[in-house]
Amino acid sequence: MRSVDENNITETFLSYFGKDTDPRLREVMTSLAKHLHEFAKETELTHEEWQTGLKFLQWTGKITTDERNEFVLLSDVLGLSSLIDIINSSEDGTSSSVLGPFHISGSPPHEMGADLRGDSGGDLVLVEGRILDPDQNPIGGATIDIWQTAPNGLYSSQDEEQDRYNFHALFTTDVDGQYSFTTTRPVSYTVPTDGPVGEILNATGRHPWRPSHLHYIVEADGYRPLVTEVFPDDDPYLDEDTVFGVRSDLVMTYERRLASTFPSSGYALSGQVSEDYLHVAFDVVLSRA
Amino acid sequence: MRSVDENNITETFLSYFGKDTDPRLREVMTSLAKHLHEFAKETELTHEEWQTGLKFLQWTGKITTDERNEFVLLSDVLGLSSLIDIINSSEDGTSSSVLGPFHISGSPPHEMGADLRGDSGGDLVLVEGRILDPDQNPIGGATIDIWQTAPNGLYSSQDEEQDRYNFHALFTTDVDGQYSFTTTRPVSYTVPTDGPVGEILNATGRHPWRPSHLHYIVEADGYRPLVTEVFPDDDPYLDEDTVFGVRSDLVMTYERRLASTFPSSGYALSGQVSEDYLHVAFDVVLSRA
Numbered sequence: 001m002r003s004v005d006e007n008n009i010t011e012t013f014l015s016y017f018g019k020d021t022d023p024r025l026r027e028v029m030t031s032l033a034k035h036l037h038e039f040a041k042e043t044e045l046t047h048e049e050w051q052t053g054l055k056f057l058q059w060t061g062k063i064t065t066d067e068r069n070e071f072v073l074l075s076d077v078l079g080l081s082s083l084i085d086i087i088n089s090s091e092d093g094t095s096s097s098v099l100g101p102f103h104i105s106g107s108p109p110h111e112m113g114a115d116l117r118g119d120s121g122g123d124l125v126l127v128e129g130r131i132l133d134p135d136q137n138p139i140g141g142a143t144i145d146i147w148q149t150a151p152n153g154l155y156s157s158q159d160e161e162q163d164r165y166n167f168h169a170l171f172t173t174d175v176d177g178q179y180s181f182t183t184t185r186p187v188s189y190t191v192p193t194d195g196p197v198g199e200i201l202n203a204t205g206r207h208p209w210r211p212s213h214l215h216y217i218v219e220a221d222g223y224r225p226l227v228t229e230v231f232p233d234d235d236p237y238l239d240e241d242t243v244f245g246v247r248s249d250l251v252m253t254y255e256r257r258l259a260s261t262f263p264s265s266g267y268a269l270s271g272q273v274s275e276d277y278l279h280v281a282f283d284v285v286l287s288r289a
Numbered sequence: 290m291r292s293v294d295e296n297n298i299t300e301t302f303l304s305y306f307g308k309d310t311d312p313r314l315r316e317v318m319t320s321l322a323k324h325l326h327e328f329a330k331e332t333e334l335t336h337e338e339w340q341t342g343l344k345f346l347q348w349t350g351k352i353t354t355d356e357r358n359e360f361v362l363l364s365d366v367l368g369l370s371s372l373i374d375i376i377n378s379s380e381d382g383t384s385s386s387v388l389g390p391f392h393i394s395g396s397p398p399h400e401m402g403a404d405l406r407g408d409s410g411g412d413l414v415l416v417e418g419r420i421l422d423p424d425q426n427p428i429g430g431a432t433i434d435i436w437q438t439a440p441n442g443l444y445s446s447q448d449e450e451q452d453r454y455n456f457h458a459l460f461t462t463d464v465d466g467q468y469s470f471t472t473t474r475p476v477s478y479t480v481p482t483d484g485p486v487g488e489i490l491n492a493t494g495r496h497p498w499r500p501s502h503l504h505y506i507v508e509a510d511g512y513r514p515l516v517t518e519v520f521p522d523d524d525p526y527l528d529e530d531t532v533f534g535v536r537s538d539l540v541m542t543y544e545r546r547l548a549s550t551f552p553s554s555g556y557a558l559s560g561q562v563s564e565d566y567l568h569v570a571f572d573v574v575l576s577r578a
Contacts, residue, residue: 002520004368004371004533009368009371013367016493017493018495020494021492021493022492025492025493028332028338031332032367033367035324037369037372043316043320046373054358054361057349058350061353071346071347079293079298080339083329084335084339086295087333204306204318205306205307205310231291238291241293245293246292247291247294248292
């Protein structure tokens with residue numbers, strides 16, 4: 001095409017594909033180019049705005065390290081990460097939600113009923129539930145990888161004061177599919193705002209907060225792995241999670257209960273609880289692989 | 290929104306804007322999010338593909354330096370850079386075309402009729418034309434910043450063997466609006482293929498070639514600056530410029546002429562030419578500011 005214009009540039013782009021191009025790659029690149037071109041045309045993007053965009057991407061590249069991935073954060077605050085979760089969610093299982101950047105592998109195995117709070121302070125929370133198949137039958141041998149913020153709002157990987165696996169635990173269900181543990185109430189926190197993503201949030205009048213949540217990765221043989229989060233229904237940021245992670249089936253009531261109702265057995269803290277606590281019940285349904 | 294799904298995520302994104310957000314920023318970000326979300330939905334992008342995309346951007350960031358901007362190159366091969374040129378082109382002037390990454394400021398002023406080829410070899414080309422307003426009146430005092438490849442296919446900024454301003458020149462028109470110079474015929478060349486952009490070109494079966502061209506930046510008081518290129522009509526890559534820079538009004542015939550027809554005055558080489566040469570006439574029309 002020796003006369004590229006606004007109307008034929010996308011078609012010209014498509015005509016460049018080699019005939020042996022992988023069909024899926026062709027499909028993705030076609031959609032990408034189409035939407036990129038439409039974006040530029042629809043906004044009548046100026047050279048100066050285009051330059052601003054390029055400089056933004058350069059800055060994003062520059063600030064990204066093995067420990068901090070600003071491209072992932074950008075994808076998060078643009079809603080792309082959550083949309084990918086939603087698109088790839090199963091229809092008959094619990095909703096998935098963002099993995100986030102703070103997961104570390106190798107969480108230490110714990111017995112059911114273990115306590116993760118120790119002497120960290122914060123509200124005591126008792127979490128329990130079942131891992132189920134789509135027909136509501138319990139799944140035995142499922143692993144549940146749990147991680148969350150400490151009361152100071154930081155994950156252990158962000159905080160030199162915490163041990164590596166503080167507030168990280170791995171549970172394995174018995175034939176009854178049950179799991180249970182006690183911990184501290186996770187707290188709301190902000191995504192990092194000292195880089196290009198913070199600049200976008202600031203310029204568009206958005207706050208950087210996420211509602212508090214417990215992270216779960218649940219896996220079992222024969223089922224699709226599930227990455228998800230549980231949110232308390234009284235969090236002030238529930239309706240405006242800056243990374244769009246909230247789904248209605250992941251919002252649970254943190255029910256306040258009297259100390260005297262704490263289970264007398266089955267928990268590491270059984271017989272030792274003299275404070276009121278919060279009770280959360282969260283069943284997870286895994287789709288078949 | 291505590292129940293974000295595929296159908297409401299874009300709307301949720303839009304609801305996050307602060308009310309004092311700059312209207313143009315809001316417009317651009319709205320279009321960006323809309324198309325980004327549509328892209329993900331249309332392709333049903335998987336987690337693995339999303340990760341591949343993020344790694345691609347990280348690599349692009351890593352390879353980008355002050356001398357090499359892989360984000361610009363990515364924009365170029367996706368057709369975005371050319372589309373921005375087209376969108377912002379004036380309707381009554383010569384088409385604009387990509388600036389490219391090889392322009393350097395401070396080109397040395399030359400007299401009209403100067404020779405840029407020197408002893409570099411390659412086909413001798415005589416370039417002449419006029420700088421005109423939309424009513425075809427000559428524009429005096431217009432500056433024409435010219436740059437091009439040496440016969441080895443490299444710009445001086447890419448080649449340690451060349452002086453900094455080799456094949457770079459600045460001309461200023463007299464009241465007649467005329468310009469003229471001799472040079473070597475620019476050659477076709479490839480964009481850099483040793484990075485992520487090269488990987489895309491390779492995976493989609495595309496070649497990395499650009500048709501040969503002379504770069505122009507033309508500026509005059511009271512007129513819109515014009516960044517453009519001139520292409521010869523016999524270049525093999527004219528119909529598939531990998532950066533989509535070709536416009537029909539920028540394709541000129543490089544007419545072969547006998548040595549005896551070389552102008553006997555007005556050129557640095559007048560009286561010294563004993564070889565056949567190529568003649569290119571290229572008038573530039575500037576839009577009013």
